[in-house]
Structure formats: C-alpha cells, structure tokens
Amino acid sequence: MSLTNDQKIVLFRNLARAMALDRMMMRVIRAGKMVGFYHEGGIALAPGIAAGAFLQKEDPMWPHYRAHGLAHMLSKGIDIKYYVAEHMGREAGCCKGRSSFHMSFPEDHVFGFSGNIGANFPLSVGYGFAAKYKQSGQVVMNCSGDGSYGEGRCHEALLMSANWKLPAVFWCEANGMAQHSNVKDLFPGPNVSSLAAGFGIPSMVVDGQDLFACAEAALQALAHVRQGNGPIFVECKTYRVQEHSVGGVNYEGPNQRDPELMAKWKETLNPLALAAARLLAEKVLTQEDIDQIKADAEREADEVEAFCEASPKALPSVAEMQAAVYTA
Ligand SMILES: Cc1ncc(C[n+]2csc(CCOP(=O)(O)OP(=O)(O)O)c2C)c(N)n1
Numbered sequence: 255m256s257l258t259n260d261q262k263i264v265l266f267r268n269l270a271r272a273m274a275l276d277r278m279m280m281r282v283i284r285a286g287k288m289v290g291f292y293h294e295g296g297i298a299l300a301p302g303i304a305a306g307a308f309l310q311k312e313d314p315m316w317p318h319y320r321a322h323g324l325a326h327m328l329s330k331g332i333d334i335k336y337y338v339a340e341h342m343g344r345e346a347g348c349c350k351g352r353s354s355f356h357m358s359f360p361e362d363h364v365f366g367f368s369g370n371i372g373a374n375f376p377l378s379v380g381y382g383f384a385a386k387y388k389q390s391g392q393v394v395m396n397c398s399g400d401g402s403y404g405e406g407r408c409h410e411a412l413l414m415s416a417n418w419k420l421p422a423v424f425w426c427e428a429n430g431m432a433q434h435s436n437v438k439d440l441f442p443g444p445n446v447s448s449l450a451a452g453f454g455i456p457s458m459v460v461d462g463q464d465l466f467a468c469a470e471a472a473l474q475a476l477a478h479v480r481q482g483n484g485p486i487f488v489e490c491k492t493y494r495v496q497e498h499s500v501g502g503v504n505y506e507g508p509n510q511r512d513p514e515l516m517a518k519w520k521e522t523l524n525p526l527a528l529a530a531a532r533l534l535a536e537k538v539l540t541q542e543d544i545d546q547i548k549a550d551a552e553r554e555a556d557e558v559e560a561f562c563e564a565s566p567k568a569l570p571s572v573a574e575m576q577a578a579v580y581t582a
Pocket residue numbers: 320369370371372398399400401402429430431432433494498
C-alpha cells in the first residue's frame with residue numbers, strides 16, 4: 255500500500271516533533287523538573303508514529319511504554335502538552351499532574367498506561383471483544399516491545415484474539431532488548447512475530463528505522479483488520495542506543511553494551527535523517543522545507559516546556575486524592 259506525498263509529509267513532521275519532544279523530555283528530567291522517570295525513545299520513534307497515524311479517534315490504542323507513548327499519541331492527534339505537563343506534575347496535565355506516566359486520555363480512547371509490561375494485552379482483548387460485540391467498527395492498536403512476549407498473558411491474548419477473530423493489531427517495537435537482557439537470550443528465533451503463526455495470525459516484519467515502511471505496514475494491517483479478517487501482528491525492527499531508563503547504565507547482562515556500536519547506530523540509523531533523504535530524492539520536499547520542519551519542531555518543544563512550567567504544581571489535598579481512588 256503506497257503513501258501519498260501529503261501523508262509522507264505529515265509522518266515526517268510528526269517524527270521530527272516526537273524526536274524534538276523526546277530530547278526536551280530528557281532535558282527536563284535531567285534538570286530535575288520531572289515527577290517520576292522517563293524511558294528515552296532515541297532513534298526508535300518511527301514505529302510509534304506509524305502506529306498512531308491512521309487510527310480514528312474512537313480506535314482504542316495502548317501505546318508502547320518506551321518514550322511513554324509520546325510518538326503514538328502525538329500521531330493519533332492528542333495534544334501532547336498535556337502529556338508533558340502530566341510528567342512534570344502540573345495541574346494542566348491530562349490527569350491533573352497526579353499520575354506521572356500512569357496517565358490516560360479517555361476522550362482520545364487511550365484508556366490507560368502502565369509500566370507493568372504486558373498489562374495491556376488482556377485489556378486489548380476486552381476492547382476488541384467489545385468492538386466486535388457492539389459492531390462498532392473500532393480497531394484496537396495494541397503496542398508493545400519485544401520484551402513483552404515472555405509474559406504468559408500476551409500468549410493468552412493472541413490465542414483469544416485469534417479464536418474470536420477480534421479486530422486487533424499486535425504492534426511490536428522490537429529493539430532486541432528487554433531492560434538489561436538481549437531478546438536473543440529470551441526467545442528462540444530471530445523474530446518474535448513468528449509466535450503469531452502458532453495462533454494462525456498473519457504477521458509482517460518491517461524495518462523500524464524506515465518511517466514510510468512502518469506506515470505502509472500500519473495501513474496494510476489496519477485494512478486487514480477492518481475487513482473483518484481478525485488480528486494481525488506487525489514487528490518493527492528497531493534499536494535502543496541508550497540506557498533502558500534515565501539514570502541507568504546501558505548494560506546487557508553483566509556487561510556494558512558496546513558504546514562504539516551504539517554511536518554507530520545513532521549516526522547511521524536515525525529515522526528522521528533516513529526519511530529526509532527519501533523525501534529529497536523523491537522531490538517531495540526541499541532541504542529548506544526539511545530545515546523549516548525541524549526548526550518548527552524544536553520551537554514547539556520549547557513552547558510546550560514553557561507552557562508546562564507556567565502551570566501550577568499539582569499539590570492535591572488528601573480529600574482530592576481520595577476522590578480519584580477507585581475501589582471495587
Ligand atoms: C510485569 C513486569 N515485569 C518486569 C518489568 C521490568 N521491566 C521494565 S521494562 C522491561 C523490558 C521491556 O522490554 P520491551 O517490552 O522490549 O521494551 P523496551 O524497553 O525494549 O522498549 C522490563 C522487564 C516490568 N516493568 N513489568
């Protein structure tokens with residue numbers, strides 16, 4: 255499925271925005287202005303942009319937790335300043351600064367967010383079942399990393415989705431790492447998407463550094479699901495070139511990961527640079543257009559930071575906090 259030039263420009267602009275915002279989040283946390291912590295996206299944000307790009311507002315999405323779903327939500331059309339304000343513990347945040355990254359945007363059908371790896375899978379089965387039962391036409395975008403698939407509930411979710419032919423995309427951002435483990439030490443094979451075949455679910459493997467390849471895969475996956483064919487699995491191969499989370503060390507098992515290899519990946523596999531080269535070669539954009547898009551993205555990140563700093567710090571009373579606690 256090929257993309258129009260207009261679609262390519264939107265994707266490119268959103269990737270530039272997400273990468274500038276990711277860098278801003280790193281500046282903010284290092285300056286001690288963030289509540290909670292942050293898992294840098296780095297050069298792994300193209301799959302998230304693709305995952306959110308072609309969803310309707312009503313399509314439930316559970317973003318991958320890396321970069322705390324920044325790319326996915328921005329691409330889905332969520333106003334990201336409320337995400338940043340939430341991380342900075344400000345009243346303007348999407349959950350009034352109470353949640354750090356355990357946030358939600360219910361109006362945009364992002365119903366929750368968790369650092370609990372794999373927690374989203376059973377919920378996605380529920381969203382998918384509801385969509386099918388109500389014949390709402392919604393598609394569920396269930397995003398995760400390759401490290402999720404050591405969790406039993408992920409396999410149960412694949413099984414139930416396949417069995418009930420649920421309208422779900424299992425979108426996997428495979429950076430080869432799960433915290434300090436290499437996925438090759440956790441999974442017997444080159445692609446976690448090979449699991450899908452065991453459940454009769456079709457799958458694709460895509461270059462996660464190629465923004466447009468990821469977007470084409472998202473279009474194809476959504477078309478498959480919207481036509482009532484049941485779930486599909488998309489694996490985007492990407493890279494982690496920094497520590498797992500801020501303040502950590504870039505370990506793999508007991509050893510530090512090779513810094514030279516990380517630097518080489520960072521330089522040669524930057525998805526924005528790769529997409530820019532494509533757009534120039536195809537004469538979709540000029541170098542001037544590209545520079546302008548990048549400058550706009552940096553300015554937006556600065557403006558978002560200033561907006562958040564201007565919002566009062568969230569200092570809820572005990573009664574206000576109790577009102578937000580749900581017990582059953
Ligand atoms: C249920 C559960 N087990 C373990 C952890 C600790 N943990 C946090 S991130 C992570 C690795 C996740 O890997 P992946 O899903 O591939 O995401 P990546 O960080 O590689 O982007 C682990 C094991 C957790 N948060 N939740």
